[in-house]
Amino acid sequence: MDTDLAFLADCRTRLAFDLVSHTWNPVVIWALKDGPGRPGELRARIGGISQKVLTQTLRRLESNGLVTRRAYGGSPPRVEYELTSLGRTLLPPIQAFGAWAHDHGDEVTRAQDRYTREA
Amino acid sequence: MDTDLAFLADCRTRLAFDLVSHTWNPVVIWALKDGPGRPGELRARIGGISQKVLTQTLRRLESNGLVTRRAYGGSPPRVEYELTSLGRTLLPPIQAFGAWAHDHGDEVTRAQDRYTREA
DNA sequence: CCGGATCCCAGACGATACTG
């Protein structure tokens, strides 16, 4: 019963999955793993994310206590985002998925192809 | 650079996150972890999932090669879903998130409260 | 350079009713 079903019925668990279930959350977290970053810089590291969505994502992460936003006034404006210690604790689980993807990604792709062909 | 950025730029990695980023995917996978299950039964185990969404989710998992669907004809109809071996390899990563939620879920909740109060 | 405001689309999810 420990890691059994209460496991998923548990609200906190759902909460954790919500964190990952936003497409860009894990991507942005990972992009910050090596240290603070500025929005423009992050956009460059991550490919294919619009500026608006990046901001949204960072704000969301901030509201969850995973990221801090520091603004230095002035012109041009300068902003830096950084993982909190809480945010850093999420790196290993994210990494676990990355490793899984590395090991089994092809199988999923093949399964999809097979499924499509049979349909 | 290994687990660095190519990590997330990689399409296969995105693919893995897509698997989890559907709200119900991990929940259903976890509900199947102890063996095959019938839809009605699964709905009972999982709380708050509609029948339609459960079917959708199972089909999606099937199309990704994570679950098999076996139909025994007759009346009343009998169907069983079961994790594939590929699907089972996803259990540890999912469990990693569950563990994280168990350990840090409260902190996220508190962070959210703090954020809301400040806003 | 940052990021807010707006318009727009796709799809995830729910409720219900209906077929086999």
Place this chain on the structure above:
DNA sequence: CAGTATCGTCTGGGATCCGG
């Protein structure tokens, strides 16, 4: 009991323009 169809809602995400 399993599954489909339909209708409706809501939100994530993309594109773009504008202001600080």
